[in-house]
Amino acid sequence: MAGMARPAGLSMKLCSCAALLLLVVSCSLLPSALAEKRFYEFVVKETPVKRLCMTQHVITVNDMFPGPTIEVYNGDTLAIKAINHAQYNVTLHWHGLRQMRNGWADGPEFVTQCPIPPGGSYTYRFTIQNQEGTLWWHAHSSWLRATVHGALIIHPKPGVPYPYPKPHSEFPVILAEWWKRDPIAVLRQSRITGAPPNISDTFMINGQPGDFLPCSSQSDNDLHIMM
Ligand SMILES: *[C@@H]1O[C@H](CO)[C@@H](O)[C@H](O)[C@H]1NC(C)=O
Ligand SMILES: *[C@@H]1O[C@H](CO)[C@@H](O)[C@H](O)[C@H]1NC(C)=O
Ligand SMILES: [Cu+2]
Numbered sequence: 001m002a003g004m005a006r007p008a009g010l011s012m013k014l015c016s017c018a019a020l021l022l023l024v025v026s027c028s029l030l031p032s033a034l035a036e037k038r039f040y041e042f043v044v045k046e047t048p049v050k051r052l053c054m055t056q057h058v059i060t061v062n063d064m065f066p067g068p069t070i071e072v073y074n075g076d077t078l079a080i081k082a083i084n085h086a087q088y089n090v091t092l093h094w095h096g097l098r099q100m101r102n103g104w105a106d107g108p109e110f111v112t113q114c115p116i117p118p119g120g121s122y123t124y125r126f127t128i129q130n131q132e133g134t135l136w137w138h139a140h141s142s143w144l145r146a147t148v149h150g151a152l153i154i155h156p157k158p159g160v161p162y163p164y165p166k167p168h169s170e171f172p173v174i175l176a177e178w179w180k181r182d183p184i185a186v187l188r189q190s191r192i193t194g195a196p197p198n199i200s201d202t203f204m205i206n207g208q209p210g211d212f213l214p215c216s217s218q219s220d221n222d223l224h225i226m227m
Contacts, residue, residue: 034158035075035127042068042092044116044139044148045085051178052201053215058147058182059086059139066174066207067150070137074157077127082116086144088184089115092124093140094152102126109141132156132163134172146183149176176204 047060061067072078084090093107105126109115116122132154139148151172156162177200179186190197202209209216 034073035077036073037077037079038072040068040070040078040080042080042082043085044082044090044144046087049147050215051204051209052180052213054180056180056182059088059090059144060147061150064150065147066176067137067148069151069153069172071153071155072128073155074128074130074132074160078125080124081121082124083121084116084118087118088144089117089141090144090148091115091122091140092137092148094124094126094135094137096135097126097152098129098131099126100129107140115141128154136174143183143187146177146179150174172206174206176207178202178204178209 042061043063044059044061045063046057047063047065048055049058049060049065050056058065070078070080080092082090082092089109091107091109091113094105097106099106102125104112105124106112107124113122135152135154137150137152138145151174153170153172179198180201181198186197202213204210
């Protein structure tokens, strides 16, 4: 994470031209001067995850399920280096994000890019332009999205209020499904038989099935809602 460098050397050269200097000064006063460049490393790899009392080896980002939360500000520029240590092709998609002039960072496999092969890497680069709110990112190849996903939180620019009363507190709520089988095997079986894929064994909130099902962890699951 680094602040946007002021072009000091550049403005020195422009000193002789008053009009250009004015342009440089006024540009640095625009809100975009506050924008940050943010770098993330997402290692896509197999990880043991225990749910419903059974440990399964699923594909995750950085060994986390759900995956890491990206928390940024409107106007920030993101670089996310995806390193594929899984045995599958993979792409990542920034769901709902308007990709203004960086469509190649959008992520659907064979639509805007070839997938990242096992052992390969690809850096997604994009600037968030005029968007606020909580989106999510997910794999956009095969059924890897079942376990390769996470929240993408975009705050208003620093100093800009929310478009609604400021909340007391904020936390992401991530909904997902869990199969007692490898989700890729569930999809494969459906393709072989032609029948719809097996329905999932549980729904989850923030990666946990909840108190009505066995082996759900308490810790991340306790949300107190006040209305
Ligand atoms: C993986 O990606 C490569 C290159 O883009 C493609 O040729 C291949 O068919 C893909 N494999 C699968 C299983 O989709
Ligand atoms: C799908 O469900 C059927 C019936 O319960 C079961 O026999 C089969 O093993 C399941 N397949 C997968 C891939 O989970
Ligand atoms: Cu999506």
